[in-house]
Amino acid sequence: MQAIQVRGACPHDCPDTCALLTTVVDGVATKVQGNPDHAHTGGVLCTKVSRYTERSYHPDRLLQPLRRSGPKGAGQFTPVSWDEALDEIAARLAPIAAREPEAILPYSYAGTMGLVQGESIAARFFHTLGASLLDRTICASAGAEGLTQTLGSKVGMKVEFFAESKLILIWGSNAIASSLHFWRYAQQAKRDGARLVCIDPRRTETADKCHEHIALRPGTDAALALALMHELVVHDWLDHDYLRAHTLGWEAMRARALEWPPARAAEVCGIAVEQIERLARDYGACRHGHGGPAAIRLNYGMQRARGGGNATRAVASLPALIGAWRHRGGGMLLSSSGQFPVDRAALQRPDLLAGRRPRTINMSTIGDALLDEGAPKIEAVIVYNSNPVAVAPESAKVVRGFAREDLFTVVLEHFQTDTADYADFILPATTQLEHWDIHGTYGHTDVMLNRPAIAPLGQARPNTQIFRDLARRMGLPDASFADDDEALCRMAFGARVDFGRLLRDGFAPLAIDDAPFAHGGFPTPSGRCEFFSARLAAQGLDGLPQHLPNHEAIGSSALYPLAMISPPARNFLNSSFVNVTSLRAIEGEQLLEIHPDDAAARGIADGGIVRVFNARGAYRCRAVVSTRARIGVVHGLGIWWRKLGLDGRNVNELTSQALTDMGRAPTFYDCLVEVSPDVGAGGDSSATMPSSGSGRLNR
Numbered sequence: 031m032q033a034i035q036v037r038g039a040c041p042h043d044c045p046d047t048c049a050l051l052t053t054v055v056d057g058v059a060t061k062v063q064g065n066p067d068h069a070h071t072g073g074v075l076c077t078k079v080s081r082y083t084e085r086s087y088h089p090d091r092l093l094q095p096l097r098r099s100g101p102k103g104a105g106q107f108t109p110v111s112w113d114e115a116l117d118e119i120a121a122r123l124a125p126i127a128a129r130e131p132e133a134i135l136p137y138s139y140a141g142t143m144g145l146v147q148g149e150s151i152a153a154r155f156f157h158t159l160g161a162s163l164l165d166r167t168i169c170a171s172a173g174a175e176g177l178t179q180t181l182g183s184k185v186g187m188k189v190e191f192f193a194e195s196k197l198i199l200i201w202g203s204n205a206i207a208s209s210l211h212f213w214r215y216a217q218q219a220k221r222d223g224a225r226l227v228c229i230d231p232r233r234t235e236t237a238d239k240c241h242e243h244i245a246l247r248p249g250t251d252a253a254l255a256l257a258l259m260h261e262l263v264v265h266d267w268l269d270h271d272y273l274r275a276h277t278l279g280w281e282a283m284r285a286r287a288l289e290w291p292p293a294r295a296a297e298v299c300g301i302a303v304e305q306i307e308r309l310a311r312d313y314g315a316c317r318h319g320h321g322g323p324a325a326i327r328l329n330y331g332m333q334r335a336r337g338g339g340n341a342t343r344a345v346a347s348l349p350a351l352i353g354a355w356r357h358r359g360g361g362m363l364l365s366s367s368g369q370f371p372v373d374r375a376a377l378q379r380p381d382l383l384a385g386r387r388p389r390t391i392n393m394s395t396i397g398d399a400l401l402d403e404g405a406p407k408i409e410a411v412i413v414y415n416s417n418p419v420a421v422a423p424e425s426a427k428v429v430r431g432f433a434r435e436d437l438f439t440v441v442l443e444h445f446q447t448d449t450a451d452y453a454d455f456i457l458p459a460t461t462q463l464e465h466w467d468i469h470g471t472y473g474h475t476d477v478m479l480n481r482p483a484i485a486p487l488g489q490a491r492p493n494t495q496i497f498r499d500l501a502r503r504m505g506l507p508d509a510s511f512a513d514d515d516e517a518l519c520r521m522a523f524g525a526r527v528d529f530g531r532l533l534r535d536g537f538a539p540l541a542i543d544d545a546p547f548a549h550g551g552f553p554t555p556s557g558r559c560e561f562f563s564a565r566l567a568a569q570g571l572d573g574l575p576q577h578l579p580n581h582e583a584i585g586s587s588a589l590y591p592l593a594m595i596s597p598p599a600r601n602f603l604n605s606s607f608v609n610v611t612s613l614r615a616i617e618g619e620q621l622l623e624i625h626p627d628d629a630a631a632r633g634i635a636d637g638g639i640v641r642v643f644n645a646r647g648a649y650r651c652r653a654v655v656s657t658r659a660r661i662g663v664v665h666g667l668g669i670w671w672r673k674l675g676l677d678g679r680n681v682n683e684l685t686s687q688a689l690t691d692m693g694r695a696p697t698f699y700d701c702l703v704e705v706s707p708d709v710g711a712g713g714d715s716s717a718t719m720p721s722s723g724s725g726r727l728n729r
């Protein structure tokens with residue numbers, strides 16, 4: 031018996047990007063654990079990924095190519111050889127590529143965050159064809175744009191220094207569930223006397239552990255941030271030197287802030303004036319030269335509403351008012367990804383477009399795009415690292431689009447997901463245990479290397495290999511696809527990162543100042559924190575942060591009086607892990623949290639089946655009557671696979687394709703609904719309903 035340990039990196043869409051240690055015995059991965067040598071990981075993984083062997087060796091794992099043998103969406107497939115699959119796919123794609131390459135669409139996101147198994151050979155393949163480009167907006171682009179327009183890029187404080195903060199605002203983040211390793215630093219700060227404030231419509235597990243919870247209405251974060259600024263101004267809790275030396279547009283920002291007294295914001299946010307005043311007092315007490323450092327950990331939930339970009343701008347502006355950036359334990363962090371010097375041109379080779387400028391299709395409106403009859407109509411979709419039928423908004427349209435008989439769909443996957451059910455071909459992809467990859471992160475500042483720990487299972491192939499094989503079948507130039515995966519890993523950062531160190535340790539820290547903006551130097555055009563953005567003004571937008579009411583604001587509809595957000599269930603990560611039996615057993619089934627008063631007004635009992643609906647659609651799930659929900663807001667915990675839901679649907683049946691103010695992002699948390707007891711099954715809304723979904727999981 032030979033046991034070895036292999037260093038890797040977690041591939042999932044999580045800011046922590048943990049360092050993995052996989053124990054392999056005689057070629058079989060027996061255990062995946064956190065690497066204790068990596069400071070951020072600290073030897074600890076979340077529950078989800080500590081079960082990674084269960085996921086990789088899952089009995090439903092796809093291990094051979096499959097060709098559709100039934101109606102679209104029925105999930106009926108027949109095994110075929112790789113040669114048959116590749117020949118047929120190439121034969122279908124080649125004539126489209128020759129006639130109208132923009133009719134071919136890649137669809138991918140963060141099923142892996144790896145730079146190699148994400149967009150490297152895949153991008154080269156689609157660039158060579160001249161296929162439509164994909165605007166990858168579905169999660170973070172509103173916040174990314176807001177941050178970039180304010181701080182210059184996706185940059186922020188180093189996560190480890192939250193441990194030194196004296197006041198931490200955990201804003202729109204259930205850190206215990208979705209950023210466990212940041213939470214460890216926050217806990218350290220708490221033990222050292224820091225005050226923790228959670229700002230979130232939902233009373234999350236994280237809110238339970240903070241000193242205070244501010245349960246504002248969804249989509250009102252900018253109003254709260256502006257009111258905090260108001261208080262900082264009127265009480266002169268400001269770092270005037272920092273404002274003068276390192277910001278742009280302060281006088282205009284000051285005037286905007288004065289439009290937002292706490293009483294106005296309290297009305298908009300649905301919270302008490304005193305909460306705003308207290309928070310401003312605490313934050314102001316941390317201004318430079320007075321209290322200890324104040325830090326904000328922002329996450330992406332709050333930017334999933336119409337004004338998400340503006341809200342991010344407003345929150346990202348706050349640290350400059352009190353000079354928080356002067357301390358390494360002060361400032362804010364939404365994403366650190368802009369600090370990674372990734373050579374995307376080397377990986378993705380946009381030069382292969384050879385001067386062509388294909389159209390760009392927004393992944394967040396894939397439902398409309400697939401149903402658009404305008405030329406060029408989408409004729410083929412290649413899906414990898416994503417599950418749009420489950421995760422894209424307004425599912426009814428997404429499903430109708432993927433069900434089109436004249437659409438040719440190929441899905442690269444580990445499992446037969448909701449999207450795979452609509453494929454013409456499913457191609458088995460390797461997991462992180464079986465391939466090379468390299469990662470930047472968005473929650474810390476170490477580059478991470480992933481070595482393969484085991485051989486590919488069954489006939490699975492890395493995404494890179496599948497696109498190389500397809501390129502060869504289609505006669506695309508060999509030279510563009512010759513780089514092997516290890517070479518691609520080396521290419522991702524070139525000489526900017528010591529690859530020898532990555533091979534040795536599995537991680538390599540970037541050389542970044544501990545307090546990167548202590549002396550200004552923001553990567554904006556002005557080099558300052560830009561309260562006023564000339565670039566936004568030039569687009570006809572407000573150059574200053576402002577509160578924008580939701581597309582579907584509370585109180586704007588008599589038919590749909592409840593605001594719904596859809597935060598992740600703790601043991602799932604987007605739609606990944608939903609089919610891992612032990613994790614699904616913890617989550618149980620699709621749940622909707624509803625406040626006791628809202629439940630009583632509708633005759634809804636705790637544990638009863640409810641129908642959640644609006645004009646776009648409906649789905650059924652089980653109600654949890656709980657004060658985790660504030661009055662007027664319900665939480666559809668996600669993201670369940672549709673076919674594992676009570677009626678083959680999930681929360682995205684109700685979400686809309688309306689977009690944010692900037693970044694062209696979806697507005698998942700900007701959604702009005704109504705909820706009623708479900709009496710469809712003989713009038714007993716407390717009964718467990720049998721699954722009438724498409725049932726393709728067969729267990």
Ligand code: SF4
Nearest residue numbers: 040044047048076079
């Ligand atoms: S905490 Fe995040 S990065 Fe770490 S193992 Fe879990 S999903 Fe992966």
